[in-house]
Amino acid sequence: MGRVLAVIIWIITLLSVLLFVAGKWWFPEGISSHAPALDRQFLITILVVGISFTAAQVGLGWMVWKYRDTGSSTDRAVYSHGSNRLEVLWTVITAVVFITLGVMGQSVWASLRLNDAPPGSYTVEVVAQQFQWNFHYAGKDNKFGRTDPKFIDDGSLNFIGLDASDASSADDAVTAALVIPVNRPVELRLRSKDVIHNFWVPQLRFKQDLVPGMEIKVHFTANKVGKYELACAELCGQLHFKMRSYMLVVPEEEIQSLQAMPQEQFQTRLAELINQYQLPNYQ
Ligand SMILES: [Cu+2]
Incomplete structure (x- = not known):
């Protein structure tokens, strides 16, 4: 029985690793200037974690195999107080691995949040509420x-x-979908009216909480024109599932012409653009 159990553990390990190695389920194509750096960091993290996971599971299976009940042994189990040296060793190794990964990863994260947005950025105020997104544009x-x-x-x-x-509010527009220029830095000022929401566009490799009482400034540059799904990624109430919208990345000229439009025309044109662009193919 011990052998069977060991083999089952190894098979489950192999299948779990194959799920990732097969590459069938992976991120959608990245569309921001920071996406390659973030994806590289993710790959390093998953390689380190994957190797540790495999080693631990193979070791577990090996122990189950080696110390299985063979029916012939009359030895009694021994009680062990453990080994302080081993405890210290693996705690230190784990800490070093995780701290290194954290330090490596923080530069991309911090560059989008802790620095000011570059001059000339396109700014949009985002106000989340149960259960919709409001995007506020400054106008002409x-x-x-x-x-x-x-x-x-x-x-x-x-x-x-x-x-x-x-x-200055006369020419402002407020819409339920986000429209931003391509290849130009965008600054979002994120706020929430009620509970914590989360702005997430997977292709953008960007995810950020909106916290009531705070204005959180973030910035990024999208580099591919298109229509992308924008989801609230924080369980924010009963109708959380309905809190979805689109992010349109459009050429600069389109932004300029939208910016010059009065609110109603802006809405109509945005609806047209949403119909015109196709969502990326996830296959
Ligand atoms: Cu929400």
């Missing part, structure tokens, strides 16, 4: 109209509390 004057929670009125579609008495 490049100035965001003032917002105040006291003006929030979902009934009259003022989801973000735009102050109508502020002159």
